[in-house]
Amino acid sequence: MSGAPNIAAPGAGIGRRGRLWVRAALLPVLTVVAALLLLWYAGAVWMNAQWTRDQAARAGTEVTLPLLLQDTLSQERPLLPAPHQVAAELYDTVIAKAVTSKRSLVYHAWITLSATLLGFAIGTALGILLAVGIVHNRAMDMSVLPWAIASQTIPILALAPMIIVVMNSVGVQGLLPKAVISAYLSFFPVVVGMVSGLRAPDAMQMDLLKTYGASRSQVFWRLRLPSSLPYLFASLKVGIAAALVGAIVGELPTGAVRGLGARLLSGSYYGQTVQIWAALLMAAVCAAVLVGVVGLLQKVVLGRMGFGR
Amino acid sequence: MSGVFGLALVLAVWGGLWALNAWLAARGGRAVRLAVPAIFGLTLLLLWEMVVRLFGVPGVILPAPSAIAAAIGANLPLLWGDLVQTFFKGALTGYVLGCGAAVAVAVLIDRSPFLQRGLLPVGNFVAALPIVGTAPILVMWFGFDWQSKAAVVVVMVFFPVLVNTVAGLAASGAMQRDLMRTYGASYGQTLLKLRLPAAMPFVFNGLKIATTLALIGAIVAEFFGSPIRGMGFRISTEVGRLALDMVWAEIAVAAVAGSAFYGALALAERRVTFWHPSQRK
Amino acid sequence: MSSVVSAKNLNLTFDTGDGQVQALSCVTLDVARGEFVSFIGPSGCGKTTFLRCVAALETPTSGTLSVNGMSADEARRARAYGYVFQAAGLYPWRTIGRNVSLPLEIMGYPREEQRRRVKDVLQLVDLAAFEGKYPWQLSGGMQQRASIARALAFDADLLLMDEPFGALDEIVRDHLNEQLLSLWARTEKTCLFVTHSIPEAVYLSTKIVVMSPRPGRITDIIDSPLPRERPLDIRDTAEFIEIAHRVREGLRAGHSHD
CATH class of the missing domain: 3.40.50.300 (P-loop containing nucleotide triphosphate hydrolases)
Incomplete structure (x- = not known):
């Protein structure tokens, strides 16, 4: 163990640049987040006050300010749950419950995430393949690309309920129908982004390879593919966020009992607002992690290749 | 035997029309650029119709395009009512309010670099979140009618437009801002004459992204509760009754509405940012 | 002096x-x-x-x-003073004439006066015929001449x-x-x-x-x-x-x- 690197005391690694970063980037973000939390609390008091007053009027008691604050922030089914109520629910369903339990939010998140990831993988792979075809085949380019671009302007998410129900009726259930929705939602951004990426090399770069007598596949592997990566990653970020939305919406129509979408739906049926907010925050965390992972990958890969310097 | 025959016929039609497209694509020209995608679209519709008829695909799995067209023709008033409810009342109201608020906030925080540095990462973060998930909450707050859908749309379009507008306001060059200083221009003059016009390409980028989001938000929010009209309501109930021709009809209307909305924005963009390199001919 | x-x-x-x-x-x-x-x-x-x-x-x-x-x-x-930068820095959304009148608008010259001065300085730099054109429709040398006209406009x-x-x-x-x-x-x-x-x-x-x-x-x-x-x-x-x-x-x- 003597060879272990010397880990500096906390904060020792934060040099001038680090402190600058805290002041320039972290402090404003924290301020805005704190302001949002404060607004949230104020909103909770304001929105839940009506119910408290009604209860008090029914009971014939006087509502004092401390009582109002206490009650509005601790109702069972508030119109707007306070942040700490949501935090408590999150703690209860994420940490206190076993991961395999049907009441664990981690379990529900995993159901949704697995469909998201499967669909995203399928959609991305197909998207890249189609983009390669479009770039190399003029007829495909002219036939397919306009439709791929147009598809971005229409709400294809509206197809989701039908896909779920139709696949159900032919006996396909569970993961796959949701993954299909995630797949086609991530498919189109990847096609469009990848096509512009593969076309990113300018005429001079292409001409240079031509003077070497490079073959089409050499041009593809040595120039087009590397140049396309910044575009690919940009569309992957869009695609994975869309895939998650697709998986969540895919859980709505059949009244599924598992998954984040199901938690949203059952929460809205039974007026369990705290449950809705907890599911919503969990979905937000999932989205942040997914986009964050893609972003990290982008940073590492593009950094290695010398982009963005 | 008829299955093999059907398959052969489908493949033959596909191959033939593809060959036609490949031949056309090799010639080039303006008419070809319009004709090729149109032929491709018609090919898909034709193949769809043939597959459904030749293989007897049941309507509860995939209705033929002709059946969908018939459903559209027979239900025009109903579809129009749904469009008014979801698109004009829900999506459009929310779109105008949300985009307006976003541009206003972007201009308001323009003078505070601190607020911008704080709001931008938060805005970028929120823009990537599954915001349609707020639909059940907003339906609870604003009721079943279009107001709650407009609210969902407001939340969905706000951040993409905000982030784009802030980026746009920062887009004017240092030299151009120095020029305004040499004229002794006030903050308001610089904003009005330089920075807002220079921001327009960015603003329109945000506005175009927001058109699709608006329609999605309004439709999906109806899955969480709506009066007995609206495109999302119709889709979810007709799916439940396995009346898929009606679902496809509604989707076709949504597609037309979506592209028309986007097209209108793209047209406005052309008129406002005619000077931008991406718009010049 | x-x-x-x-x-x-x-x-x-x-x-x-x-x-x-x-x-x-x-x-x-x-x-x-x-x-x-x-x-x-x-x-x-x-x-x-x-x-x-x-x-x-x-x-x-x-x-x-x-x-x-x-x-x-x-x-x-x-x-x-009038300042001329390394690049012309004309606003692409304004015509040459409106670019030259930009400082005049900011300094609050009356409309009529703006129009007169724009005509004069464009004459001075030989661009009178291009008042209604957009900057990107002009060559680099013409753009720079327009930017000099802009600097001269308020005299x-x-x-x-x-x-x-x-x-x-x-x-x-x-x-x-x-x-x-x-x-x-x-x-x-x-x-x-x-x-x-x-x-x-x-x-x-x-x-x-x-x-x-x-x-x-x-x-x-x-x-x-x-x-x-x-x-x-x-x-x-x-x-x-x-x-x-x-x-x-x-x-x-x-x-x-x-």
Whole structure:
């Protein structure tokens, strides 16, 4: 163990640049987040006050300010749950419950995430393949690309309920129908982004390879593919966020009992607002992690290749 | 035997029309650029119709395009009512309010670099979140009618437009801002004459992204509760009754509405940012 | 003669990521009314920085600087000068005419007056026929001429030009130099002109300020004996070549420090 690197005391690694970063980037973000939390609390008091007053009027008691604050922030089914109520629910369903339990939010998140990831993988792979075809085949380019671009302007998410129900009726259930929705939602951004990426090399770069007598596949592997990566990653970020939305919406129509979408739906049926907010925050965390992972990958890969310097 | 025959016929039609497209694509020209995608679209519709008829695909799995067209023709008033409810009342109201608020906030925080540095990462973060998930909450707050859908749309379009507008306001060059200083221009003059016009390409980028989001938000929010009209309501109930021709009809209307909305924005963009390199001919 | 720009012991230090950079060191200079002064030197010698100080786009760390007898910032707010940048920087969403009227709008000139002045200055730079065109429809040389018209529009006595022809090819540049000289002769403005071309500096100027970098400072001030009336072929005369030689010597002396 003597060879272990010397880990500096906390904060020792934060040099001038680090402190600058805290002041320039972290402090404003924290301020805005704190302001949002404060607004949230104020909103909770304001929105839940009506119910408290009604209860008090029914009971014939006087509502004092401390009582109002206490009650509005601790109702069972508030119109707007306070942040700490949501935090408590999150703690209860994420940490206190076993991961395999049907009441664990981690379990529900995993159901949704697995469909998201499967669909995203399928959609991305197909998207890249189609983009390669479009770039190399003029007829495909002219036939397919306009439709791929147009598809971005229409709400294809509206197809989701039908896909779920139709696949159900032919006996396909569970993961796959949701993954299909995630797949086609991530498919189109990847096609469009990848096509512009593969076309990113300018005429001079292409001409240079031509003077070497490079073959089409050499041009593809040595120039087009590397140049396309910044575009690919940009569309992957869009695609994975869309895939998650697709998986969540895919859980709505059949009244599924598992998954984040199901938690949203059952929460809205039974007026369990705290449950809705907890599911919503969990979905937000999932989205942040997914986009964050893609972003990290982008940073590492593009950094290695010398982009963005 | 008829299955093999059907398959052969489908493949033959596909191959033939593809060959036609490949031949056309090799010639080039303006008419070809319009004709090729149109032929491709018609090919898909034709193949769809043939597959459904030749293989007897049941309507509860995939209705033929002709059946969908018939459903559209027979239900025009109903579809129009749904469009008014979801698109004009829900999506459009929310779109105008949300985009307006976003541009206003972007201009308001323009003078505070601190607020911008704080709001931008938060805005970028929120823009990537599954915001349609707020639909059940907003339906609870604003009721079943279009107001709650407009609210969902407001939340969905706000951040993409905000982030784009802030980026746009920062887009004017240092030299151009120095020029305004040499004229002794006030903050308001610089904003009005330089920075807002220079921001327009960015603003329109945000506005175009927001058109699709608006329609999605309004439709999906109806899955969480709506009066007995609206495109999302119709889709979810007709799916439940396995009346898929009606679902496809509604989707076709949504597609037309979506592209028309986007097209209108793209047209406005052309008129406002005619000077931008991406718009010049 | 009264001095339009007067700088005494001007110092300016920039704080950059890796330490301090002294952009200007003890710069002392007087510019009289009606002079055409060129600033020449390698990049980093502070010639642009000095011009930006005069325009109050930078603030000197120490020393005194007066423009038209006021502080530089007062002069800026009194709209004492027109500034021409390295690039034309015309607004692509405005026509040439509306670009030229931009400073007039900001300074609150009446509509009628705006229209008259735009016509006049566009005439002056030979662009009268292009008033309704957009900048991107014009060549680089024409764009730069429009930006000069823009700087002339509000008729300030002082013209500050920061390598205005640096991005243009030599043939266009010769033409514009000739036009600029005749413009200067007709309008009797005071010009401060930054360049890194020796022939350009000698051809245009009544006074040439040679500067050198690290720290940015003045190494030589040369008063030109050339007549005010200068055809392009004056550049082949022995007098011209001798001044050019002296400027080159000054630049080389500045360089021997590093």
